[in-house]
Amino acid sequence: MSVEEKVREIVVDKLGISSDELKPESKFVEDLGADSLDLTELIMAMEEEFDIEIDDEKAQELLTVQAAIDYIKANQQAAG
């Protein structure tokens, strides 16, 4: 499964939304209705899925689905 697909799956699961609603440019808070603890749970799920660490400061900058995907790809490559 690609990073995109996996991230989509995590977001759909954690935020309880349908995958039709989910666009790359969707903002977690404004468009998908996430609160601060939902964001923390999303970050935790991504950290565990992709075996990376996303510090709290960085996490605050990942506002959209695409931003999360880009960050994960960049950091997986860095690790690889």
Added chain:
Amino acid sequence: MKYNCYITGFGFHVPEKIMTNHDFEHLVDTSDEWITSRTGIKQRHISAGQTCSDLAYQASLQALKEALITPQELTHIIMATFTPDTYLPNAACVLLEKLKHSNIAVMDINTACTGFVSGLEIARGLCAISSKANVLLVASEVLTSRVNFDDRSTCVLFGDGAGAAVISSTCSPAHNMAGSLVDVCLKADGALGELLTVKGGGSAYPLTLGQPVGENFFVQMEGREVFKHAVRSMYNVSLEILENNSVRPQDVSLVVPHQANIRIIDALAKKMNLDSSRIFVNVQKYGNTSAASVPIALAEARESGKIRAGDLVLLVAFGGGFTWGAALVRF
């Protein structure tokens, strides 16, 4: 070393005064909806002048009654708290005097919200070195004495209360629904201490006569980071204690977690693949009572019939320091 360690009496006490989420709407910029959706808390009990030892005394009387002993038969008192009546004398000595007992070993311990589980480890050590130990373990907090009621991110989270247990090296058939302490597993990581603090008044932040107290005299917390560590640490220590005792997760009848936030409890339950009927929740009524939260929940779960004879119960807690730990009790 072979030894016996039983929990023969349980008790809890909370102050009468209740503060609902609506009460906070008049104090800070918040709402019942905001608090409920982010914490699961609907109300908390607040001290109206009662001290740590006052609450502890009431909880202790219940536990002693169930344990079928008088205060004078106690051999030790362990008081878990970070909000004692005074720094000196410690709260255990104040409680000892209220129980009209003396000439025994008493101590305060502070591992924040993990306090009760830490106390279980000490109590079983005492049972291991004495076949006549009657240990009163009481966790009591008047957390509202260290809550900044101008800080909307923390002030809604906490409540006051006490939970107690009598832990003995012997047990008789006359004891109703006694528990046998199977194991305890404790952890800590000081590198993460800055994320959850009460600093003011400590020797690193000394008091000066006549100087007003600042925000650092109250609970300060990096909520999101604490959330992350709480979920992961409680999950890991739960797996560890189960593995150490060759217990499968499905053999645990009930998990009694530290009651800090429903979202933490839900995330833990999901990770452990636990059905909601197998995880005890009372955070909606009491908020986070720190060290007192696990023994209040345990006493309430037992009292309400959620725990039956033969059940294996997992206690798990996480708190400032960081400290965390788990215990297994067979009823």
